[in-house]
Amino acid sequence: MKTAITGFPRVGELRELKFVTEQYFRNEISEKELIEQGKKIREKHWRLLKEKTIDFIPSGDFSFFDTTLDTAVLLNIIPKKYSELNVTALEKYFALARGYQGDAGDVTALAMKKWFNTNYHYMVPEIDDETDIKLVGDKLFTEYQEAKALGIETKPTLIGPFTLLKLATYHGQKKAADFSTVIIAAYKEIIKKLAELDCQWVQIDEPALVLDLSETDKTFFVGLYKELLSEKKMLSIQLQTYFGDLRDVYQEVIALPFDGIGLDFIEGRKNLALVEEYGFPKATLLFAGVVNGKNIWKNNYEKTLELVKELQTKAEVVLNTSCSLLHVPFTLENELELSHQVKRHFSFAVEKLTELNELKKILQDEEDGSFLQDNMTLLAETRFHKNQAVEENIRSLKESDFIRQAPLSERVLVQAKALNLPVLPTTTIGSFPQTKEVKQNRAKFKKNEISEEEYNTFNKEKIAECVKFQEKIGLDVLVHGEFERNDMVEYFGERLEGYLFTKRAWVQSYGTRCVKPPIIWGDISRSEPMTVAYSTYAQSLTTKPMKGMLTGPVTILNWSFPREDISLKAATMQLALAIQEEVLDLEANGIKIIQIDEAALREKLPLRQTDWHSEYLDWAIPAFRLVHSKVQPTTQIHTHMCYSEFSDIIQEIEDMDADVISFEASRSNLTILETLKAINFQTQVGPGVYDIHSPRVPSVTELKETIENILINVPKERVWINPDCGLKTRGIPETEASLVNMVKAVKKVRGEI
CATH class of the missing domain: 3.20.20.210 (TIM Barrel)
Structure with a gap:
């Protein structure tokens, strides 16, 4: 042996x-x-x-x-x-x-x-x-x-x-x-x-x-x-x-x-x-x-x-x-x-x-x-006590809990009137560069070296700087920058009941990028709002729409170490109900656009197509719909997906019933756009126009050509312009230069159409 x-x-x-x-x-x-x-x-x-x-x-x-x-x-x-x-x-x-x-x-x-x-x-x-x-x-x-x-x-x-x-x-x-x-x-x-x-x-x-x-x-x-x-x-x-x-x-x-x-x-x-x-x-x-x-x-x-x-x-x-x-x-x-x-x-x-x-x-x-x-x-051994309320909520779910109040065709009209955005609206995926100072502020707070007030004051200063920069360069839909977040999954896990966290349990994601997946230990529930305070503060600084930024239940599950004592479906539905509560709180506090990222939607998709629906999609797609099914028609739901092949599940992605979907597309040469055109994809889309995992700065000419290529396949009324992923891993100079060029390119294209 x-x-x-x-x-x-x-x-x-x-x-x-x-x-x-x-x-x-x-x-x-x-x-x-x-x-x-x-x-x-x-x-x-x-x-x-x-x-x-x-x-x-x-x-x-x-x-x-x-x-x-x-x-x-x-x-x-x-x-x-x-x-x-x-x-x-x-x-x-x-x-x-x-x-x-x-x-x-x-x-x-x-x-x-x-x-x-x-x-x-x-x-x-x-x-x-x-x-x-x-x-x-x-x-x-x-x-x-x-x-x-x-x-x-x-x-x-x-x-x-x-x-x-x-x-x-x-x-x-x-x-x-x-x-x-x-x-x-x-x-x-x-x-x-x-x-x-x-x-x-x-x-x-x-x-x-x-x-x-x-x-x-x-x-x-x-x-x-x-x-x-x-x-x-x-x-x-x-x-x-x-x-x-x-x-x-x-x-x-x-x-x-x-x-x-x-x-x-x-x-x-x-x-x-x-x-x-x-x-x-x-x-x-x-x-x-x-x-x-x-x-x-x-x-x-x-x-x-x-x-x-x-x-x-x-x-x-x-x-x-x-x-x-x-x-x-x-x-x-x-x-x-x-x-x-x-x-x-x-x-x-x-x-x-x-x-x-x-x-x-x-x-x-x-x-x-x-x-x-x-x-x-x-x-x-029995590891933890079950949360009976969570289990009852799962059992009581009805078919109507997974269906949005108004169809997409109606929502497009009411949202266009409510938001009044220009053609080819510009935005970013969410995060802005996590500088050394940002990381130090978070680390000091975790070590009790600074007070919660000092921690929040610093973050609010960074949010104000971020909002000011976005307004200055002319972005249409803004984000708060996510300076309080260590990771798009770990941040939420730390605020949900049922999670455990490590300090040094890093796993390589690509190149030098490492993630620290949290561990799902027990039943998941939300005890208090997780993002509302920073999102509403950021919205108070501008008259432009501010996106509330959340991570979706499927991605939280896929980027965590899951339990092995219950099914992936059961664990995801617990997460979906918790994130749903956050979505409704953001809406109630005046956030009109809410992005629920499902970057890892495809990650646990069975490798064999014959197993896709029975083992995964038949519950993963409804789990996402459960998160946003109760919002008003005027609230615009975005989601984001990256670094996977989506063409073969594009119909299922449309079935998620989001209002806007941003895709990583720059490294795949926008190949997904032909699929969108072929199936007459109705959801508004934001194909990434430049690669944020590279330090190079795209020129205005390069970005303008990319946007023009997008418009060959997707009507301008359904196109958003954004980078292909969050900007947290990039440096400030390259980030600002790239976004300035992106907005300039959009303005040139708008002038021609």
């Missing part, structure tokens, strides 16, 4: 990688220093995994930004406009991830999308007819050698050719199949080079195999690997899948001569049945994903042992995580404020290593039974 993990958090125990990379972005350290710090972080993690006696330790899962991007760069999948930049290789890499604006040129970043059903974002590879796919990088080999020099044998990991080509965007006549020969040759060369370094195993990640696959997809996958595995004798090759099951391609996978196959038994609902029905090849190791890589609750040893023992009748099992531990915080050891009674219910990345080892010892009869008994005793 051996243990493995699919991947490990790379940002570091205390976000060391984030801080050192941002120092590099600010030119405070050199490229050489950044590379050296990355090496130190990798060494620390490898030594930890060795100390925890993990048998299959990954390498190659470290990245300065994103591993899909790393694989693309390794294989020379670099669009010409980036390869022609006269900068270092690392600067070119970051140009792909963040864009570049300087003496060497001006390029926007690659598109960024959600990684399957997670809150992690990957950079979308771009391939055109001239792309010369070949092995050009050395990162994978260098990191393997680094570990080996420390006396640690690792299993290099990289994104597989099927997933890489399936996720890529294609420009030109060629499609994925046209690159099969060259990509097979490149992966063969990778295997050959690793073998020459005496590498024993390589892990090739193919998460795209858990998607709905056509016969063409399956034929393409089999063709790639039949050829790739034809010379595999040089080292052992593990195919790794996660986030779902292989129901479409299981028989094809087990027919191929892999040395190891990784299956997810947490989210892969049908994987066990597939193994039982079709068996498992005797000469192949089954890397069984039985420890949850996406949630933070203790593993149920009794249930896991039953599963593993059943699998052992079919295969030689390696205990594995269901997916990379990238999706959970680093360690519980740093959560000093949480009581032992609470913490013992959780398991972060480091603690999951312990779980793997304890399961291994139980299975090998190497301990006295206390591990299993202690685990069973813990899981049998």
